[in-house]
Amino acid sequence: MTDSTRVRARGADKRRRLTAAAAQVLHRQGVERTTIADIAKAAGVPVGNVYYYFKTKDELVQAALAEHEGSLAELTGALDRLPDPLDRLKGLVDAWVGRRDVAARYGCPTGTLAAELDKRADGVLDLEAGRVIRRLLDWVERQFRELGLPDAADHAVTLVAAYQGMSLLANALRDPEIMTSQGARLTRWLDSLTADGDAS
Amino acid sequence: MTDSTRVRARGADKRRRLTAAAAQVLHRQGVERTTIADIAKAAGVPVGNVYYYFKTKDELVQAALAEHEGSLAELTGALDRLPDPLDRLKGLVDAWVGRRDVAARYGCPTGTLAAELDKRADGVLDLEAGRVIRRLLDWVERQFRELGLPDAADHAVTLVAAYQGMSLLANALRDPEIMTSQGARLTRWLDSLTADGDAS
Amino acid sequence: MTDSTRVRARGADKRRRLTAAAAQVLHRQGVERTTIADIAKAAGVPVGNVYYYFKTKDELVQAALAEHEGSLAELTGALDRLPDPLDRLKGLVDAWVGRRDVAARYGCPTGTLAAELDKRADGVLDLEAGRVIRRLLDWVERQFRELGLPDAADHAVTLVAAYQGMSLLANALRDPEIMTSQGARLTRWLDSLTADGDAS
Amino acid sequence: MTDSTRVRARGADKRRRLTAAAAQVLHRQGVERTTIADIAKAAGVPVGNVYYYFKTKDELVQAALAEHEGSLAELTGALDRLPDPLDRLKGLVDAWVGRRDVAARYGCPTGTLAAELDKRADGVLDLEAGRVIRRLLDWVERQFRELGLPDAADHAVTLVAAYQGMSLLANALRDPEIMTSQGARLTRWLDSLTADGDAS
DNA sequence: AATGAATGAGTATTCATTCAT
DNA sequence: GATGAATGAATACTCATTCAT
Numbered sequence: 001m002t003d004s005t006r007v008r009a010r011g012a013d014k015r016r017r018l019t020a021a022a023a024q025v026l027h028r029q030g031v032e033r034t035t036i037a038d039i040a041k042a043a044g045v046p047v048g049n050v051y052y053y054f055k056t057k058d059e060l061v062q063a064a065l066a067e068h069e070g071s072l073a074e075l076t077g078a079l080d081r082l083p084d085p086l087d088r089l090k091g092l093v094d095a096w097v098g099r100r101d102v103a104a105r106y107g108c109p110t111g112t113l114a115a116e117l118d119k120r121a122d123g124v125l126d127l128e129a130g131r132v133i134r135r136l137l138d139w140v141e142r143q144f145r146e147l148g149l150p151d152a153a154d155h156a157v158t159l160v161a162a163y164q165g166m167s168l169l170a171n172a173l174r175d176p177e178i179m180t181s182q183g184a185r186l187t188r189w190l191d192s193l194t195a196d197g198d199a200s
Numbered sequence: 201m202t203d204s205t206r207v208r209a210r211g212a213d214k215r216r217r218l219t220a221a222a223a224q225v226l227h228r229q230g231v232e233r234t235t236i237a238d239i240a241k242a243a244g245v246p247v248g249n250v251y252y253y254f255k256t257k258d259e260l261v262q263a264a265l266a267e268h269e270g271s272l273a274e275l276t277g278a279l280d281r282l283p284d285p286l287d288r289l290k291g292l293v294d295a296w297v298g299r300r301d302v303a304a305r306y307g308c309p310t311g312t313l314a315a316e317l318d319k320r321a322d323g324v325l326d327l328e329a330g331r332v333i334r335r336l337l338d339w340v341e342r343q344f345r346e347l348g349l350p351d352a353a354d355h356a357v358t359l360v361a362a363y364q365g366m367s368l369l370a371n372a373l374r375d376p377e378i379m380t381s382q383g384a385r386l387t388r389w390l391d392s393l394t395a396d397g398d399a400s
Numbered sequence: 401m402t403d404s405t406r407v408r409a410r411g412a413d414k415r416r417r418l419t420a421a422a423a424q425v426l427h428r429q430g431v432e433r434t435t436i437a438d439i440a441k442a443a444g445v446p447v448g449n450v451y452y453y454f455k456t457k458d459e460l461v462q463a464a465l466a467e468h469e470g471s472l473a474e475l476t477g478a479l480d481r482l483p484d485p486l487d488r489l490k491g492l493v494d495a496w497v498g499r500r501d502v503a504a505r506y507g508c509p510t511g512t513l514a515a516e517l518d519k520r521a522d523g524v525l526d527l528e529a530g531r532v533i534r535r536l537l538d539w540v541e542r543q544f545r546e547l548g549l550p551d552a553a554d555h556a557v558t559l560v561a562a563y564q565g566m567s568l569l570a571n572a573l574r575d576p577e578i579m580t581s582q583g584a585r586l587t588r589w590l591d592s593l594t595a596d597g598d599a600s
Numbered sequence: 601m602t603d604s605t606r607v608r609a610r611g612a613d614k615r616r617r618l619t620a621a622a623a624q625v626l627h628r629q630g631v632e633r634t635t636i637a638d639i640a641k642a643a644g645v646p647v648g649n650v651y652y653y654f655k656t657k658d659e660l661v662q663a664a665l666a667e668h669e670g671s672l673a674e675l676t677g678a679l680d681r682l683p684d685p686l687d688r689l690k691g692l693v694d695a696w697v698g699r700r701d702v703a704a705r706y707g708c709p710t711g712t713l714a715a716e717l718d719k720r721a722d723g724v725l726d727l728e729a730g731r732v733i734r735r736l737l738d739w740v741e742r743q744f745r746e747l748g749l750p751d752a753a754d755h756a757v758t759l760v761a762a763y764q765g766m767s768l769l770a771n772a773l774r775d776p777e778i779m780t781s782q783g784a785r786l787t788r789w790l791d792s793l794t795a796d797g798d799a800s
Numbered sequence: 801a802a803t804g805a806a807t808g809a810g811t812a813t814t815c816a817t818t819c820a821t
Numbered sequence: 822g823a824t825g826a827a828t829g830a831a832t833a834c835t836c837a838t839t840c841a842t
Contacts (some may be wrong), residue, residue, distance in 0.1 A: 011805070030319030032232030035832065048835090049806055057833065107315055114372040115307055115315045119230030130372040137369075157369060157378060158362075158385060165365025169337075169357060172314040172330045178357060185358060211822075235815060248818090248824045257816065411826070430719030432632030435811065448814090448828055457812065507715055514772040515707055515715050519630030530772045537769075557769060557778060558785060562758075565765025569737075569757060572714040572730045581754060582761060611801075635836060648803045648839090657837065806840070812833095819827070 015053045017043040022060045023067035027109045031061055031116050061117075061125055068109045069132045076139045085146040086194050089159070092140070093186045096163055100170065100179035107171040110136075111164045136160055147194055155193070162186055215253045217243040222260045223267035227309040231261055231316050261317075261325055268309045269332045276339045285343040286394050289359070292340070293386045296363055300370065300379035307371040310336075311364045336360055347394055355393070362386055415453045417443040422460045423467040427509045431461055431516050461517075461525055468509045469532045476539045485546040486594050489559070492540070493586045496563055500570065500579030507571040510536075511564045536560055547594060555593070562586055615653045617643040622660045623667035627709040631661055631716050661717075661725055668709045669732045676739045685743040686794050689759070692740070693786045696763055700770065700779030707771040710736075711764045736760055747794055755793070762786055 021043035026034050036057055040047045054060045075095055079088040096103070106112065114129035137156050144152035166182040169175075221243035226234050236257055240247045254260045275295055279288040296303070306312065314329035337356045344352035366382040369375075421443035426434050436457055440447045454460045475495055479488040496503070506512065514529035537556050544552035566582040569575075621643035625634050636657055640647045654660045675695055679688040696703070706712070714729035737756050744752035766782040769775075 014805090028319070029321075030232070030316060032230070033319055036834085037832080046807060048808055051834065052805065055834090107318060111368055111372075112315050112319075115312050115368060116230060118307065118371050119228070119233055119312075121229075126372075130374070133369065133372050154381060154385070157366075157382065161365030161369050161378075161382060162358075162361060163365065164368045165361030165363065166357070168311055168315060168364045168368065169333065169361050171318050172311075172326075172333050174330065178361075181354060182357060182361060185354070236817085237815080246824050248826080249822080251817070252822065255817095414826090428719070429721075430632070430716060432630070433719055436813085437811085446828060447812095448830085449826075451813070452826065455813090507718065511768055511772075512715050512719070515712050515768060516630060518707065518771050519628070519633055519712075521629075526772075530774065533769065533772050554781060554785070557766070557782065558762075561765030561769050561778075561782060562762060563765065564768045565761030565763065566757070568711055568715060568764045568768065569733065569761050571718050572711075572726075572733050574730065578757060578761075582757060585754070585758060636838085637836080646803050648805080649801080651838070652801065655838095803842090804840105805842105807836105807838085809836095811835080814832085815828105815830095817828085819825105821824090821826105 011053075014043070014045060014049075018045060018050060018053055018060070019063045019067050022064040023109070026061060026064045026113065027068075028106050031113070036060070058125060061113075062128060065110075065113060065125070065128050065132060068113070069135065072110070072132070072136060076136075085143040086190060089140065089143050089190050090187055093163075093183050093190070096167075097179050097183035100176040100183075103167045103179055104170040104174055104176035108164060108167040111167055112171075133160070149193060159186065211253075214243070214245055214249070218245055218250060218253055218260070219263045219267050222264040223309070226261060226264045226313065227268075228306050231313070236260070258325060261313075262328060265310075265313060265325070265328050265332060268313070269335065272310070272332070272336060276336075285346040286390060289340065289343050289390050290387055293363075293383050293390070296367075297379050297383035300376040300383075303367045303379055304370040304374055304376035308364060308367040311367055312371075333360070349393060359386065359390075411453075414443070414445060414449075418445060418450060418453055418460070419463045419467050422464040423509070426461060426464045426513065427468075428506050431513070436460070458525060461513075462528060465510075465513060465525070465528050465532060468513070469535065472510070472532070472536060476536075485543040486590060489540065489543050489590050490587055493563075493583050493590070496567075497579050497583035500576040500583075503567045503579055504570040504574055504576035508564060508567040511567060512571075533560070549593060559586065611653075614643070614645055614649070618645055618650060618653055618660070619663045619667050622664040623709070626661060626664045626713065627668075628706050631713070636660070658725060661713075662728060665710075665713060665725070665728050665732060668713070669735065672710070672732070672736060676736075685746040686790060689740065689743050689790050690787055693763075693783050693790070696767075697779050697783035700776040700783075703767045703779055704770040704774055704776035708764060708767040711767055712771075733760070749793060759786065 018039065022039050025039050025042050029038065036050055037047050039060060040050050043050075050060070054063065075092070076088075079091045082088050082091060110129065110132050114126070114133060117126040117129045120126055137160050140159055141152045141156035144155045149155060162182065163186075166178055170178040218239065222239045225239050225242050229238065236250055237247050239260060240250050250260070254263065275292070276288075279291045282288050282291060310329065310332050314326070314333060317326040317329045320326055337353075337360050340359055341352045341356035344355045349355060362382065363386075366378055370378040418439065422439050425439050425442050429438065436450055437447050439460060440450050443450075450460070454463065475492070476488075479491045482488050482491060510529065510532050514526070514533060517526040517529045520526055537560050540559055541552045541556035544555045549555060562582065563586075566578055570578040618639065622639045625639050625642050629638065636650055637647050639660060640650050650660070654663065675692070676688075679691045682688050682691060710729065710732050714726070714733060717726040717729045720726055737760050740759055741752045741756035744755045749755060762782065763786075766778055770778040
């Protein structure tokens with residue numbers, strides 16, 4: 001490893017730490033209640049130095065959004081290795097249920113971020129958040145289509161909306177059990193869809 | 201009408217105007233991005249005077265929450281006059297769809313408020329928001345129970361979560377059409393539930 | 401004096417104090433080296449309160465500019481009461497010389513402000529500064545015209561430029577004597593202009 | 601050419617580039633609104649490296665001032681080759697008029713720098729700026745003396761002040777034409793001085 | 801000598817809340 | 822009760838300067 005590589009690695013590492021910290025802290029505290037100092041502290045970086053990597057707070061928010069988008073891509077990427085689209089969708093639901101405790105405490109990262117950013121008058125970041133959700137919708141729709149179902153787009157909206165809704169309820173009521181029971185319902189629904197046509 | 205009565209009436213009016221303004225502005229801009237001055241201006245009340253009616257900003261938020269709770273109570277109260285619980289639930293869905301434009305622009309008032317308040321470390325108002333949602337859940341559950349369905353509680357969670365989810369998606373994607381199509385789906389689902397048992 | 405008058409008077413007084421302080425401190429330290437805190441302290445006003453009267457630092461700069469414009473208007477207004485335009489112009493030169501010590505220490509308020517504001521990329525305030533100088537030019541030109549001189553506009557530029565130049569030199573060399581000697585020269589020049597036509 | 605020579609040459613080149621960049625950027629943006637990064641970028645030098653050549657920002661300002669002083673020396677040096685002092689002075693005026701567009705956009709480099717530096721509490725650099733202006737004054741005075749005129753010093757102040765004043769006005773009003781007309785006036789004045797004694 | 805990165809002090813601005821009348 | 826004004830703590834962002842390599 002050359003010197004310049006090491007330095008670049010250190011710089012990239014700090015940027016990654018800041019991004020990860022931003023993703024977590026912003027999810028937990030929300031955008032408006034999170035200060036740059038909060039993120040800096042969580043990342044172990046002096047405040048002034050944050051601005052070497054991100055010119056504005058909004059850029060940090062965007063990076064956090066991209067981080068969540070990356071997690072999602074990682075998940076769908078792994079699911080894509082399953083041969084059966086139905087298994088992929090059920091795997092997605094399982095993943096959601098697996099994160100029930102985080103959902104019950106802080107909600108869905110993308111969903112809560114989208115909701116908060118939508119309150120802004122200046123529409124830049126809110127479109128970003130919408131884009132991430134759209135990507136999830138697209139992936140889900142593709143699975144439904146591969147299953148040969150009509151109304152794949154509608155089904156996708158139904159599934160993702162169900163996820164956002166159950167996360168919000170679990171969060172508002174602080175009850176992870178909602179994730180479990182609704183997850184089970186979604187799994188049953190997916191099975192029914194493929195078993196004998198569209199029952200919804 | 202005595203003078204003091206008139207004054208009290210005027211005072212109550214100001215309080216009401218502040219509450220209504222808070223409900224609307226907080227819904228549109230979110231709690232953190234809304235200043236007391238914003239609400240005061242929307243209500244046509246001088247800033248300094250706000251504090252005569254509400255000791256803190258949090259009390260204004262609480263009042264806004266109560267206002268939304270009141271709207272909900274009004275709606276369910278009206279629906280309660282329908283003889284058939286199924287019609288009541290379908291009426292609820294219709295009401296949601298009827299507000300599709302507001303939902304697409306600002307999301308569900310209670311849901312977005314709950315999501316934002318849940319980010320707070322101090323758990324006072326977030327529980328309030330949860331309580332409002334809980335009341336809706338209870339009302340819905342009661343209808344399902346009156347319909348003689350098993351799993352009334354689960355069904356209630358399903359319906360309300362669907363509403364929250366579709367509102368969030370409609371908002372994030374700025375697409376009121378989502379409210380319409382998902383509303384239709386929910387109506388069909390309600391019909392199927394009562395027609396031939398549980399299809400979900 | 402009613403209560404509201406007194407309050408308004410107090411508010412107006414503070415605004416005036418802030419404006420006066422801004423005019424003085426900005427002249428002495430320049431725009432960029434002056435902090436809001438500097439002005440607040442000079443005016444005996446808590447920092448946070450400054451923003452009740454001026455929304456931004458730039459508004460304070462503008463107010464200071466207007467203050468200098470006001471001083472100028474006061475001076476020309478007084479000179480306007482002299483019957484002879486030549487006396488008015490000589491009175492103007494005398495006034496300049498009378499302020500030689502301030503000029504030697506801090507330069508001409510309007511001139512140095514204009515020079516500093518002209519460095520800005522965003523052209524808003526710099527035009528303001530130009531406007532103040534233009535007003536002086538116009539007044540001087542009017543006097544020359546009343547004297548029946550041709551090239552009144554050119555003469556005006558010559559006189560005002562001489563003032564700006566001698567102020568700058570006096571300031572750069574910290575030598576008030578320059579104001580005196582150049583003032584005498586300008587007086588002689590004015591006399592010669594009217595004695596036997598244009599000698600310049 | 602040995603390696604060390606080449607390196608020294610390269611180093612000297614960087615220093616020269618930095619100095620030139622500083623002279624230009626500081627003239628255009630002013631001292632306070634110019635960052636070290638601005639100058640570094642304009643010179644094509646990495647920020648961190650600037651400090652190898654200049655220990656502080658003030659040293660860069662001083663170098664810029666020296667650069668402007670050098671330009672002036674170059675100009676007067678060239679004019680010194682003219683046999684007639686009157687031609688030298690008229691050549692100086694011509695040079696000023698020749699730079700009318702820069703003057704109208706950014707003012708006289710030395711004059712604006714002097715005005716800005718004079719606002720500083722710590723008197724180090726402001727004296728420097730005064731010194732540069734003094735050198736110009738001395739050169740001009742020498743020409744007047746060679747012409748056999750009495751009051752050479754006063755004439756010098758008059759000429760240089762006129763230049764500073766017209767530059768400031770041209771800049772504040774964004775009007776290069778002022779340079780042209782005032783330049784013509786100065787040329788006439790110089791002619792009149794030598795033709796028939798002192799007309800000013 | 802060269803350079804990307806680090807540091808920390810400083811600055812404008814916002815805003816909930818309080819106060820004086 | 823009503824109201825303009827006051828207060829001060831907080832926060833995003835900048836930048837000269839230093840450091841590690």
